[in-house]
Amino acid sequence: MKSAVGTGSVEAVEAVAAPEVTPTAGVGRVTEAPAAWLRDNCPCEECRDPRSGQKLFQITELPAGLAVGAVAEADDEGTPSVEVRWEPDGHVSLFSVAWLDANRPGLSGGAGDRRTEAGKELWRAADLAGRVPEADWAAYRTDPVERARMLEAVLRLGFALLRDVPRQEGQVVAVAETFGFVRETNYGTVFDVRVEPDPNNLAFTSARITPHTDNPYRDPVPTLQLLHCLENSASGGDSGLVDGFAAAALLREEDPAAFEVLARTPVPFVFRDDRTELRADRPLIEVDPHGRIREVRFNNRSIGTLRLPAAELDAFYAAYRAFGELLLRPGLQLDFRLAPGDCLVFDNTRLLHARTEFEQNGSRHLQGAYADLDGLASSLAVLRRADPLDLLAELFEGPGAEAYLGEQVTMAEHMLQAGALARDAGAPPHLVAAALLHDVGHFSGPVTGEELMAGTDNRHSHTGADLLARWFGPDVTEPVRLHVAAKRYLCAVEPDYRAGLSAASEHTLQVQGGPMTAAEAATFARLPYAADAVAVRRWDEQAKELGADTGDFASFLPLLTSLARG
């Protein structure tokens, strides 16, 4: 079977083509694995503290000439495993076949760096129509599912909006403490955004503030910002958010040279008042070692004097202006108005925020605080541990077992087949999960799969991905989100593909927008999870066989549980 899985190593391609995992396959995985890597992952109690999970040995303590000696199938209290005896020191490691399989070298996907664009859903304003992530404070506080939904939105979309947060001074700290720790700065633990008689920052005037990130002169920059609206009766003072990652990706597409200039030029950002003198030298667009967008800084107010040769200054200013113009382009900015009690939580390394000028004919008072993404991500991961997968099991047993949606198999059978096809192809766990769960959105949104068949696009890929984010990260949710787009993509780029669609799938293709244009296909192919979505799509199309042998939902539970728990 041809597959988009794998990042290119020979081992990975062979693995994907392999049959269902057996202990024998586990022995093969050990033989293929780099020795130092495998030994560094030895789970025994001598190598890894059973209490903290931390490694107990130094990399320098591994013997010279380390190599796998004897390898044998083993059974570790019922878990299929492989025992490895190491040369030259005779150390013995026991690896489960499931671990060897899930972590085999060259496998694509997995968590990766979720701070980069690869872990995000990039958006323009229209993409969020009807799905701005918001929750009522009372529900957020008491319902872990609501809290997880909001925290996940901050990681994926860059923000979440809490409503009806008590309008008390200092309450913004209580909001931050639901997921992490306040980062105190020279502005205090909490800062007041209102008109000040002697402001040390333009934020504390009534002036218009164009899209910007905060505190670029601080290093490390605060990665999260909270803004809690206590009063907003002035005319004007409306809010806006721009996805800086989406804007940077657009710049890379339209003007790659300008993107490169901004990514390689450290810019001095400065702030100075009576008690403070901050300076940080960081690029406007920061990329990771693979060139993926990781942080965006943009703040015209605090860019200091660049010192570069004249030709480089010319190139920088042209690129800076191009990015600035792009950020103001219609359609990017989500406009809204903070009502008293609203608390906005957003990723200050990604989203730019703005406000319109306001008249001093009323009162406008926000309280803000800074915090950090790492604490928020930790809180979300711990919440996901506690959220059982019962709802998914119920979807498979209840509505999924009853709906056919134009095929000869039920939706539950269809999804179980897709998951089994992925598992049997040796796909990594996150893709098995994505294949298994790709259609749950037919049952979880306000518009049903029946209505899709009747001609209304129920956007089930989005509602499904949003539901799955309760338990899973983007490596599971984003292939699901893109699996409808992947059909439109494949119909555009593979002439034979469309002919193989089932009648029902051809029918819904029309409702979903038909094949992509060449430009849409090129954009799709560059998305971080495009290849994974294509793989899911291929299993999706094959998973319509009457009476296939798949195992039931419970047979996938160990895999789903291990993914859900990090």
Next chain:
Amino acid sequence: MKSAVGTGSVEAVEAVAAPEVTPTAGVGRVTEAPAAWLRDNCPCEECRDPRSGQKLFQITELPAGLAVGAVAEADDEGTPSVEVRWEPDGHVSLFSVAWLDANRPGLSGGAGDRRTEAGKELWRAADLAGRVPEADWAAYRTDPVERARMLEAVLRLGFALLRDVPRQEGQVVAVAETFGFVRETNYGTVFDVRVEPDPNNLAFTSARITPHTDNPYRDPVPTLQLLHCLENSASGGDSGLVDGFAAAALLREEDPAAFEVLARTPVPFVFRDDRTELRADRPLIEVDPHGRIREVRFNNRSIGTLRLPAAELDAFYAAYRAFGELLLRPGLQLDFRLAPGDCLVFDNTRLLHARTEFEQNGSRHLQGAYADLDGLASSLAVLRRADPLDLLAELFEGPGAEAYLGEQVTMAEHMLQAGALARDAGAPPHLVAAALLHDVGHFSGPVTGEELMAGTDNRHSHTGADLLARWFGPDVTEPVRLHVAAKRYLCAVEPDYRAGLSAASEHTLQVQGGPMTAAEAATFARLPYAADAVAVRRWDEQAKELGADTGDFASFLPLLTSLARG
């Protein structure tokens, strides 16, 4: 005159060759400057808020086709200036000639990114013999000069040691609050490093901990750590510090391919306990867009499972091991023992810390806290504003006017001449200051310049640089620190250079170690401030002319003051 100043633009080379600055030179600078850059730096009240210093316009609001129209000399209340009338919008800017001169495009040096190796003094243990940065808590608390000396040591060397800090629980927070803000984490505001009955981290056992940085699984990582010793009566439990930047630079020298692998490979760092689940994907060695070392992470305990193709895993593990072995190499680690009352403050993005195993035959209890470098750097900059340059003026008027040290001019005349030569060559302000002040160490250390002439190396370049750090950053202090090494370097690489030395300079060359070996010269040439030190050295050698016209120390005060104030 040949000069090492400038980073390569034609303008900069011409500027260095230009005569003393005049208003006419200012007009020339405007004509040469990129229009958008110059306009973005307009200091008028319409462009820049006079209260906050923040810019009031967007880069996108500058008119298309921006160009300099009329340019004229001007006098701004006695300050030689240039008035620029802009096309097409008629905006008028007034730039002082001093600003145009100090910021002209292509000029080398300046502040740059002081978080990188270019802003640091890299060290091995022996380099710190007799100069470990330490201060008594009472003096640190009450004397701003002592406080500035310690904060500067943290920025330059990566650490400082405060002695006799009151042995009270929570006192470590008071230490952090002298320069910044505590970063709260899952370990609390303060954490206790002692043997715990059920530790979630190996730090809280009595085990040996090899050199590591803390919390690599956090993003942003805490950039500072404080460790306050409350009790230390156990056998063992000694401390060690390794300069991770120096080690990384050594790796780059010895094994550039391994350095490259570590700089381009994001590594998953993980931490997990009942309430926490952290993960960050960051390289062991992080470089800035110019390839300069900026952050080091090294923690064997928390490296998770890398997922890469097998060949990349092999390359990573070989490089990881090479770096690990290098970090343990004899000579790198500074060993010491924390006494009760000691509080160590160190840069957690650069220094690795270690402790030996200890016996539970006594009590060992440290309290730790995390904080951030930006607040510390801000506090230092504000302290420097308040520290007048009186001591330097006194050195020039007192001992400097009396000492001859083997030349026909006094030390004060010699240094004034060096400063004037740099100024007349159009050198940037930080190099004028370095040339002017390069020999102050003859008067500020425990060993005098007279003793150098008598045959004892007084290491005056180091004592001078350390003194100057009270007021100035590394762009001034490091060329001074290296100006003796620059003589030894030039004697090695320029055959004619040594012949031109004065008799006294030839005499001290021997005391200072003679010409460098080829290997020493190659290492020197790669130091961030090597070119600046060579420039200072050339002015130094020329500045021995009887009766030269230089102006007095006061004539340099405006330049020194502006450098000292950021």
